[in-house]
Amino acid sequence: MAAAVVEANGLKKQEKGAGGIDGPTNPMVTPLLTDLYQFTMAYAYWKAGKHSERAVFDLYFRRNPFGGEYTVFAGLEECIRLIANFKFTEDEIAFIQASLPSSCEIGFYNYLRGLDCSDVEIHAISEGFVVFPKIPLMRVEGPVAVVQLLETPLVNLINYASLVATNAARHRFVAGKSKLLLEFGLRRAQGPDGGIGASKYCYMGGFDATSNVAAGKLFGIPLRGTHSHAFVSSFMSPDEITEKSLKSADGPNVCEDFVGLVQAWLSKLKWSKLLGGIFGETNQSELAAFASYALAFPKNFLALVDTYDVMRSSIPNFCAVALALNDLGYKALGIRLDSGDLAYQSCEARKFFQAIEKEFGVPDFGRTSITASNDLNEETLDALNKQGHEVDAFGIGTHLVTCYAQPALGVVFKLVEINNQPRIKLSEDVSKVSIPCKKRCYRLYGKEGYPLVDIMTGESEPSPKVGERILCRHPFNESKRAYVVPQRVEELMKCYWPGRSGKDREELPPINLIRERCIKQLEQMRPDHMRRLNPTPYKVSVSAKLYDFIHFLWLNEAPVGELQ
Amino acid sequence: MAAAVVEANGLKKQEKGAGGIDGPTNPMVTPLLTDLYQFTMAYAYWKAGKHSERAVFDLYFRRNPFGGEYTVFAGLEECIRLIANFKFTEDEIAFIQASLPSSCEIGFYNYLRGLDCSDVEIHAISEGFVVFPKIPLMRVEGPVAVVQLLETPLVNLINYASLVATNAARHRFVAGKSKLLLEFGLRRAQGPDGGIGASKYCYMGGFDATSNVAAGKLFGIPLRGTHSHAFVSSFMSPDEITEKSLKSADGPNVCEDFVGLVQAWLSKLKWSKLLGGIFGETNQSELAAFASYALAFPKNFLALVDTYDVMRSSIPNFCAVALALNDLGYKALGIRLDSGDLAYQSCEARKFFQAIEKEFGVPDFGRTSITASNDLNEETLDALNKQGHEVDAFGIGTHLVTCYAQPALGVVFKLVEINNQPRIKLSEDVSKVSIPCKKRCYRLYGKEGYPLVDIMTGESEPSPKVGERILCRHPFNESKRAYVVPQRVEELMKCYWPGRSGKDREELPPINLIRERCIKQLEQMRPDHMRRLNPTPYKVSVSAKLYDFIHFLWLNEAPVGELQ
Incomplete structure (x- = not known):
């Protein structure tokens, strides 16, 4: 011994x-x-x-x-x-x-x-x-x-x-095999290794990844995560972005004003016939946050889209950034919905993405990934299934890790x-x-x-x-x-x-x-x-x-x- | 740093x-x-x-x-x-x-x-x-x-x-100030430090002690615990007790056959007029376990009294051992009830203890401490209060530490x-x-x-x-x-x-x-x-x-x- x-x-x-x-x-x-x-x-x-x-x-x-x-x-x-x-x-x-x-x-x-x-x-x-x-x-x-x-x-x-x-x-049984399931419970778990244990055993029980970095290191579990509401709120306006240049994905071309490119896309979206009238002015601190996040992670752009207003601000802002990235050869990963009627919002977002694919000829844009979170559990997953939804991935926290039921x-x-x-x-x-x-x-x-x-x-x-x-x-x-x-x-x-x-x-x-x-x-x-x-x-x-x-x-x- | x-x-x-x-x-x-x-x-x-x-x-x-x-x-x-x-x-x-x-x-x-x-x-x-x-x-x-x-x-x-x-x-609020509250939740807690955290913060919130030895060591929380059902079941009969002698509490006197003294008390109880007819044969493996535990802890004898039958076996067995200890100058601590109708059983046990105090003139025997455990929570404590009970201490586990409610x-x-x-x-x-x-x-x-x-x-x-x-x-x-x-x-x-x-x-x-x-x-x-x-x-x-x-x-x- x-x-x-x-x-x-x-x-x-x-x-x-x-x-x-x-x-x-x-x-x-x-x-x-x-x-x-x-x-x-x-x-x-x-x-x-x-x-x-x-x-x-x-x-x-x-x-x-x-x-x-x-x-x-x-x-x-x-x-x-x-x-x-x-x-x-x-x-x-x-x-x-x-x-x-x-x-x-x-x-x-x-x-x-x-x-x-x-x-x-x-x-x-x-x-x-x-x-x-x-x-x-x-x-x-x-x-x-x-x-x-x-x-x-x-x-x-x-x-x-x-x-x-x-x-x-x-949770996997209700969500179905094809959905990506992410465990997001660390902050609400019963203590530090309640969180680490949850990440380990949720993965064992069929989840795909965790947000918990310590668990990723200890057990080799895939990690996922992008940004929070605080990131969005921490920006005031696009003017504060000083370094605006972004290299294209495949070569030496550099877009000197990525923020300008995003703004240009935003007005194209605004005046588009297909999408017209859905939104007026989007929130500029949100636009700054999304553009900034895309500048940091051009290959991994996934945006949280409910800090201000999902359909009138966040989705247009996300799409403008995603389309600008697309111009430079990058493919945006998708959005995360974190409040409200997730089934309805996911369907509306999907329609918007599909309309953009059609109007601007951006292949696969209609299939942009939609993640949903916000107090999900077996019952809410089941209710989403019954309503019909367009969610591709679920981030589940409190109910999963504390075994609330x-x-x-x-x-x-x-x-x-x-x-x-x-x-x-x-x-x-x-x-x-x-x-x-x-x-x-x-x-x-x-x-x-x-x-x-x-x-x-x-x-x-x-x-x-x-x-x-x-x-x-x-x-x-x-x-x-x-x-x-x-x-x-x-x-x-x-x-x-x-x-x-x-x-x-x-x-x-x-x-x-x-x-x-x-x-x-x-x-x-x-x-x-x-x-x-x-x-x-x-x-x-x-x-x-x-x-x-x-x-x-x-x-x-x-x-x-x-x-x- | x-x-x-x-x-x-x-x-x-x-x-x-x-x-x-x-x-x-x-x-x-x-x-x-x-x-x-x-x-x-x-x-x-x-x-x-x-x-x-x-x-x-x-x-x-x-x-x-x-x-x-x-x-x-x-x-x-x-x-x-x-x-x-x-x-x-x-x-x-x-x-x-x-x-x-x-x-x-x-x-x-x-x-x-x-x-x-x-x-x-x-x-x-x-x-x-x-x-x-x-x-x-x-x-x-x-x-x-x-x-x-x-x-x-x-x-x-x-x-x-x-x-x-x-x-x-x-839980303290419902139990009242005068009761002893013991946290027994380690085994059911959400992981190892779910257990350690529970012990620490339940003590902070007003509990008196924990069963969790690691928490006792880490935080200086008072520890409590005696024995489980398995201890009782592990004995077959009093014959297997080989070392039967017990020194008296205050001096050099030695009782050479403590088990015999216990048996003698058991028959006195059985034929007593006050208690008569309550029980016939008590369970002998239980009697052996109690006697053995008392030999190990003459100053700290507290027995779990529901492995076989509370009123027909365990309480008489406990009292026989407690009275034998009393002959040698030791005071038994009490009993723990862990199943059934805790309010009723505690009242019955109290009556039995009081009858013994009266019949055999053992001072304070009527006030022998009664601990209750078994899936307790705020609601069951409240229900016990409403029924009326004679419990002095509560051992609370699952509902407390997992915050079941x-x-x-x-x-x-x-x-x-x-x-x-x-x-x-x-x-x-x-x-x-x-x-x-x-x-x-x-x-x-x-x-x-x-x-x-x-x-x-x-x-x-x-x-x-x-x-x-x-x-x-x-x-x-x-x-x-x-x-x-x-x-x-x-x-x-x-x-x-x-x-x-x-x-x-x-x-x-x-x-x-x-x-x-x-x-x-x-x-x-x-x-x-x-x-x-x-x-x-x-x-x-x-x-x-x-x-x-x-x-x-x-x-x-x-x-x-x-x-x-």
Whole structure:
């Protein structure tokens, strides 16, 4: 395991841990990023001599988010990075000692000193997979005191990652494959790495790019962005532009007065028969801002067109600059709409662009790209689709990154076995009863290639075979059962951290491969599971043997006493 | 300014920056934690020779969160830490260069290389203050390109901090002053520093402690926590406890069989006349877990009492252990309820504790502390109050830290002046029109000591005087105006980063002082602004002079053209 070095700010600089795996992306993810009760329990286990007992915990969620019937699993790599580098510094141990009662024995701190995850074994579903309630996303096995310490950080690292990746996938589903989706949420995210995490996992869930430069650097995510309203307001008039010359795209020709060329185009537009009467005087500070931006980025001119008035000022100003650029061999990228009726405005802008293409013979001008932003979410995307719109790209922020429609996924971490004894957690609420035993999980596929059902079995049961009739039972409802004959059987959990088991360790793929896997996974689902309104629940089941065992345990553990 | 050192993982280790101020708590908060468009704009400003123009931006929000009429301002210290240490590394500059079009001139990167915040001036309301819409929380003044780069990180650092501090304050308001409030949200927070931020700002907003060990270490927040369901399920029976002896609290006496003592108490309870018939056999794995936890923490015994059955197993088991501890001179801390009807269960538990105090003559046993957790929020706390309950402490997680009721605050950052020219951002939606000019802000207090109104004036206007009649106008609604005669006038914004102005820099107080300030601020508000249902909006106004100027500018900037 890596030696952890204490830095001046109390955070650790992680060297590469076991297996050559880097530390967590956020250096604040340390073994102290856990609940105090994990340490009090660890001490109580240690004091009772139980700390090394072999425990198996399942990490799973109980309900799909956003009223949907699927979830995208994300966050695994960060978990493995934590595991591979899990080691207390002396500074951390001193803090734990100061936080626990002074009666705690010193031997415990020596135990913590030697502690790492070399004896922990983790099986997990691969990151980017579509997953469902109750099926373990991770199975964490190891000394009970160690695994308990991991509970909080693992749940934290999976919870938001899976939630926001699912949210991104849902936005992609509504927007459609052909649209460009840009994540613009950093400023509204829940803290700095709420923003960084959002950028990472929205990309994983199917977005195309982010505005977040730090995330671009950390994860290689494509970056997008042009200018804001403040840029427009910061200009007073075209007179303040002193350097007005612009070289042509393909050669040595220089236009000495680009601003004049823009002004000339603006009057041509104003007096044009096709466009006539749409606008009078456009806002001159806006015109100055657009011209200035084009002088800085002649190949990448994209303008925000709602600082003053979209159709009466911004679109004419944009077109004048774009046509001037066109004269010099440059092609403007497009516009961004950020307020008002986006569907209507996009259609009006499109008509204007098409009219210009026709009147001035500028090829492809009618197809100038239109980006829309402003508090977009699944519902507004859906409403835009229903109204009909001409938007090519969506910039989505607040609702996407804060998961406004449901800001938490209820990931839990439950003990399912200790010392080879299966454990069950009962509850009056049947959805909260845990599924005991160290398990294996399979996805069974039907003839059309769609997944039909996920099934959990005991660890030592034979795996389901292709072409065999398999009884799939609802874990708690006796009457819900079905025979399935799978055309393909996929074991869901792979070994991502072998501990001392000697198993091969599954590689952690780069983010773009996880993204591709996720997109493929979403595409292979039967459409009725994916639709926004009344989706069909995907079935999650247990084997007949596991079913019987659950109910045997349940009876054994139920409280004895009077019926109240 | 501090030299920034590049680390192996690409993150910076910050040395103390200007003014001896540490870098941001999260090392991922770097000058790259911004939107790409801040860099494209910076380039366009630089290319136009405008980058050093002096700009003034206001940071504010437009609406109070959670349907309330107040907000707690938090996150300022992290902003100042970023400012004090704002400096690009070569690595970061290389990344920016790779991210911008290759046509961008090399001089720009040299400009970035020399860039810091020594020429930026920041006035801000003090952290922990109660604040209201439209009033600038921060006024950031400096070279337009630099201030623009700061927009995204400043908004990010204020947004969630203020939102979650406000949420904490609202939870405190409903729970009442006398209850202990514990933040338990780390596992459900939006990422690792969503969790760390939540712990910090919930404490600031009036919580008493957190379960988050990392936050305890970073900020000195009191820590709380005992054990989970898994701890209970990990035990099979009392037979597995091998070390059963426990020393008495006050002396050398040793109880050789603490487990036997617990069992003896359990049968006394079972056959007691007062308690008789409430329970039969209690769960033995639970009894083992409680006894074991008490052996580890005899002075800090607090048990989670819903793994099997609260009244038929857990409460009797807890009491047996607590009474055995009492025999040895220890006082059990209490119980935690985590499911079911918390009001009913807390009352039943209280009756049981009181019956024991009476029957066995154990002083104070009736006042054993009851903690409640399980998906609590403002509404459930309110419902518990209405039902009547016996809970002493609340552990609140998901709803608190993810701000489930409203997961984002709409903090914005608007240009209000450039080159001494006031700027206004118009919008068809009047609530989105910005208030121009470099301003001063005052809070005017009435006779009863309550704040009456906040007023914004132009920077050079004379400040309102105590006892003087002051006309306070709604910024956009002509008919809303009132004269106020303040008994006290408080200037709201102080200089937290003087830049080159030579002003004194306001100190950044430690978190416990900010917390006290916040509690005091909340207490001094007139109660009708604070109530949960239909609170009275607090008035935010502008001076007569500023009102006239806003409307003069508005007319000037409005688009010219046909009425459509």
